Amino acid sequence: MNKSIQLAVHGAAGRMGQRVLALAAEDSAIEIVAAIEHAASPKLGVDAGLNAGISALDLELSADWPAAASCVIDFSLPVAVDDCIAKCVETKTPLVMATTGLTEIQKALLHDAAKTIPIVFAPSMSMAVNLTMKVTQQITETLKNVPGGLDIEILERHHRFKADAPSGTALRFGELIAEKMDGDVTHLHGREGETGQRTRNEIGYHAIRVGDNPGEHTIVFGMLGERIEVNVAASNRDCYASGAIVAAKWLQDKSAGLYSMFDVLGL
Numbered sequence: 299m300n301k302s303i304q305l306a307v308h309g310a311a312g313r314m315g316q317r318v319l320a321l322a323a324e325d326s327a328i329e330i331v332a333a334i335e336h337a338a339s340p341k342l343g344v345d346a347g348l349n350a351g352i353s354a355l356d357l358e359l360s361a362d363w364p365a366a367a368s369c370v371i372d373f374s375l376p377v378a379v380d381d382c383i384a385k386c387v388e389t390k391t392p393l394v395m396a397t398t399g400l401t402e403i404q405k406a407l408l409h410d411a412a413k414t415i416p417i418v419f420a421p422s423m424s425m426a427v428n429l430t431m432k433v434t435q436q437i438t439e440t441l442k443n444v445p446g447g448l449d450i451e452i453l454e455r456h457h458r459f460k461a462d463a464p465s466g467t468a469l470r471f472g473e474l475i476a477e478k479m480d481g482d483v484t485h486l487h488g489r490e491g492e493t494g495q496r497t498r499n500e501i502g503y504h505a506i507r508v509g510d511n512p513g514e515h516t517i518v519f520g521m522l523g524e525r526i527e528v529n530v531a532a533s534n535r536d537c538y539a540s541g542a543i544v545a546a547k548w549l550q551d552k553s554a555g556l557y558s559m560f561d562v563l564g565l
């Protein structure tokens with residue numbers, strides 16, 4: 299059978315790379331053509347499927363890029379992203395960039411690359427998270443001028459292994475919410491000491507690192523007399539992995555450009 303997508307996974311031995319491989323292996327439309335890891339990985343040469351806890355894929359974890367792929371899904375680390383973007387541009391391969399913690403320079407690189415190839419770039423591939431982003435924008439718009447004022451704080455919880463804080467998703471929630479607030483917004487990361495009273499136009503961020511939590515975000519809308527808390531929580535990583543696969547399929551007929559999961563999901 300001719301499979302419609304030849305998929306390369308970058309960061310293939312990581313927590314997310316493993317789940318993308320596992321879900322892609324079950325998808326009859328996908329042929330996995332590469333499971334890419336860094337050149338010093340002790341896992342090079344190991345079967346990518348066995349490493350992911352599924353049946354052998356007869357495909358080794360390798361530092362080599364495939365001769366051809368119709369999409370790359372990247373769940374790696376910021377240090378690995380420049381090379382991934384360059385390889386995708388060089389080979390004109392559509393890219394799903396899911397890695398968080400990118401610098402402003404790396405975001406500019408993505409913008410440049412998107413002049414040549416189609417790219418989906420989103421800090422969360424989860425449908426529930428993206429829908430929640432829309433909901434929090436609506437809440438902000440409705441309540442921003444409530445008598446007594448509206449205080450917005452973003453709490454995120456993740457596993458102890460996470461390398462960046464706050465999460466890319468928390469930062470995106472903050473950006474999207476700030477778009478709906480009036481005037482300049484201060485983004486405040488944690489509080490300590492003689493902070494004085496909370497100011498009006500600030501968004502507070504709090505990053506909690508506990509155990510094996512695969513990702514949870516709570517947006518608190520505090521008013522005088524009542525409060526809304528919107529919580530979206532993953533119970534495992536498949537919401538992100540399946541979202542990335544949906545994005546990879548969606549990219550197949552797209553022209554060059556930088557897209558978000560809102561575009562993919564039609565939100």
Ligand SMILES: NC(=O)C1=CN([C@@H]2O[C@H](COP(=O)(O)OP(=O)(O)OC[C@H]3O[C@@H](n4cnc5c(N)ncnc54)[C@H](O)[C@@H]3O)[C@@H](O)[C@H]2O)C=CC1
Nearest residue numbers: 309311312313314335336374378396397398421422423538
């Ligand atoms: N957008 C989304 O929906 C989600 C994004 N993420 C982000 O994805 C990234 C990866 O997360 P995890 O899988 O938990 O991390 P991880 O640390 O388990 O996996 C990262 C993998 O990338 C590999 N890697 C490092 N340098 C490389 C290179 N030069 N070339 C190829 N591979 C390289 C590592 O060896 C490792 O296997 C993080 O930035 C995380 O925040 C995680 C979950 C969901």
Ligand SMILES: O=C(O)C1=N[C@H](C(=O)O)C[C@H](O)C1
Nearest residue numbers: 398421422460465466467513
């Ligand atoms: O590192 C993780 O695990 C996650 N990272 C992403 C982020 O930083 O927002 C998405 C998800 O919350 C899981």
